[in-house]
Amino acid sequence: MSQPLLDHASATMSAGSKSFATASKLFDKTTRRSALMLYTWCRYCDDVIDGQVAGFNVQQQVADSPEARLQRLRDMTRRAYEGEPMSEPPFAAFQEVALAHDIPPCQAFDHLEGYAMDVRNERYFTLDDTLRYCYHVAGVVGLMMARVMGVRDEETLDRACDLGxxxxxTNIARDIVEDAQVGRCYLPQQWLAEVGLNEQTATVKANRPALARIAARLVSEAEPYYQSAQAGLGELPLRSAWAIATAHGVYREIGVKVLMAGEKAWDQRQGTTRAEKISLVIAGVKQATASRKAEWPPRDPHLWQRPR
Incomplete structure (x- = not known):
């Protein structure tokens, strides 16, 4: 892997995900490179579909349609798997990590299906529908990241998907208002109806108390998946377990902040401070070390199950 490609991947991570960037520094050098490469491709695909740069809205002219951009992502990803020379950094990065770690093509294309769901402007009527979307945009990323860390057994892969x-x-709860501003809604329609809201009225200021209750439900629904994911730490190399335990803590803390902020959760973007991240890094190493000896019950059969 060339240094310019690594530099590009590092810059992409720093700009696009401050939450995961902290955790990614805890991987061993080889694993961190691969994780950065995979993240670069994921971030690029997201940006191409949304017309953004590193997750931020920018003023730019996009000549082709979202459907055409999605098809190009699929075509370029297929060509990467076929071993064609890749001149664009995101696809060169993906090709390297996918071929080196035997990431199944079905997982990469499952991830692209998440962007297709956005292009089709899908709506989600039940929590299961929302979880299906979560699988495509994040659960399958957990599967691919786990393969980068050497995981191959299905039980541990289930836990990696649960973390995604x-x-x-958590992201959906944090970004409800931001998503609505670009015409996206990932909330279960049933939940909205139960509190007398719909997509058009959900983010009206006067309805923030009801919206906060829905956000609290999302945070609550995330909790068993966070708990399940902890059971996979012991199957990871120690440095990888440290990184993942830290990411686990950072994201979960964001959910806690959304919960505690109530109707004010969207007055500013919820995140963790530098001091909080340092504390979570310390907690992460303790959890990773403890995971070497921990015993966990089988995965809860009531949790949403990824396709196999």
Whole structure:
């Protein structure tokens, strides 16, 4: 892997995900490179569909349709798997990590299906529908990241997917208003109806108390997936377990902040401070070390199950 490609991946991570950037520094050098490469491709695909740069809205002209951009992502990803030379950094990065770690093509294309769901402007009527979206945009990323860390057994992969689901449920709760501003809603329509809201009225200021109750439900639904994910730590190399335990703590803390802020949760973007991240890094190493000896019950059969 060339240094310019690594530099590009590092810059992409720093700009696009401050929450995961902290945790990614805890991987061993080889694993961190691969994790950065995979993240670069995921971030690029997201940006291409949304017309953004590193997750931020920018003023730019996009000549082709979202459907055409999605098809190009699929075509380029297929070509990467076929071993064609890749000149664009995100696809060169993906090709390297996918081929080196035997990431199944079905997982990469499952991830692209998440962007297709956005392009189709899908709506989600039940929590299961929302979890299906979470799988495509984040659960399957957990599967691919786990393969980068050497995981191959299905039980541990289930736990990795659970962590991705928990992360995305947290993201949805944090970003309800921001998503609505670009015409997106990932909330279960049933939940909205139960509190007398719909997509058009959900983010009206006067309805924030009801919206806060829905956000609290999302945070609550994420919790069993966070708990399930902890059971996979002991199957990871120690440095990887440290990184993942830290990411687990950072994202879960964001959910706690959304919960505690109530109707004010969207007055500013919820996140963790530098001091909080340092504390979570310390807690993460303790959890990773303890996971070497911990015994966990079988995965709860009531949790949403990824496709196999």
């Amino acid at each position: 689901l928990a992360f995305q449920l």
